[in-house]
Amino acid sequence: MAADADLITAVIVDDHAAIAAGVRYWCAQATPPIALVDAGDRLADVWTGPGADADVVIFDLELVPGRPEFGELRRLVDSGRRVVVYSQHADDATAIKCIDLGALAYLTKREGPEHLVPAIRAAARGGDYTTPSLSGALIADENPGRPRLSPREVEVLRAWFAALSKELVAAKLHITVKTVDTHISRVRAKYANVGRAARTKSELVSRALDDGVITLHELNQPTW
Template sequence: MIATQSADRISVAIIDDHAIIHDGITGWVADATAPAIGVVGTYENIEQFDLGDSSADVIVLDLQFGTGAPQLASVADLCKRGLRVIVFSQHTASHIVMECLDLGAVTYLSKAEGRVHMLAAIQAAGTDQPYLSPTMAKAIAADDSTKRPDLSEREKEVLISWFQTESKELVGKRLFITEGTVKTHLGRIRTKYANVGRSAPTKAALVARAIQDGLITVDEL
């Protein structure tokens, strides 16, 4: 399971088969503050990561190792373990981006998106906040899903409040309902999306669905 980061530091593990990526991200995060970011492990593949310390708060994961196909199964496996995964890949096809979000990735960055986007994505992932990269925004705009669930006004209100706060507890305080009621609403929303064939297992996936369906804009996040 994911470690609980300290209030002033987020720990990161990098899984990528290029040393330049390890060095680059390590350099990018070195001067980060509020919170600080520290790289606690660099790995060339999933097998090395499994043999190492997997207690990092956030995992930065490449999709392709060597000349093989994108390893979407690795995204699914890490997310099922409860790890917060940022996919960092040269692949920018919209269907790949959306599939990674559906599998549980919290953010998808292309390798053309550098330091500023990586820092923002890591800090957002470390505090369970959504981060919409340009690659994600493009993929969401290109997605042609048309089936929309019938959400109640209260469900929409809970969903938007959750996007704009750091926890379900804060949503409850904002809307004057219990944290348990917030969880019930979010569970029902996920079920409704799953029932129309647009599963949204993570906050990032729900953000994508909400933007597609016109429930919230990027500026409102």
């Protein structure tokens, strides 16, 4: 890892020089800056030289057109590397598969520095980061092990995790406490129906973390 504990280093593997140049600029402009190693399309540079010591791997899933590198992603994760996938693929199935393989974040190349930089920082700490595209993929996911939560259920759930009381959730979302209870009860029922009971708030938090509905970084933010 980086010699300076305050400096995050990342290595980007991407066969498009313009993408790498853009990411380098975003990282240089971040506060504090993120040091970036450009490996081009050379996967070997992730394992040797400066890339081997990088805190985070920013990984273009498709270095060869038409051949997503899921095997290389698995290899990186299995070796303990912290991976942020930065891909041209915007389909839900690809995003979900990358998260299932252990990527800490999945971003499409339409998502810029306002998401990529926080995702790199979260991954450097070993945490995950849920972008708008990934959040949508998780909501639409048809994996039988994941309940299909509505956008409103996700909104209420995330607000409840961040709040000190259901009354505060109701006030923030301009709904009644009874409606908050109804949404949470529906979420619990959906988890029970897929064999993943969540009878307590802590169990529900655990399920939501597993499914990417919320991240550890978000949970660690001050409550309101």
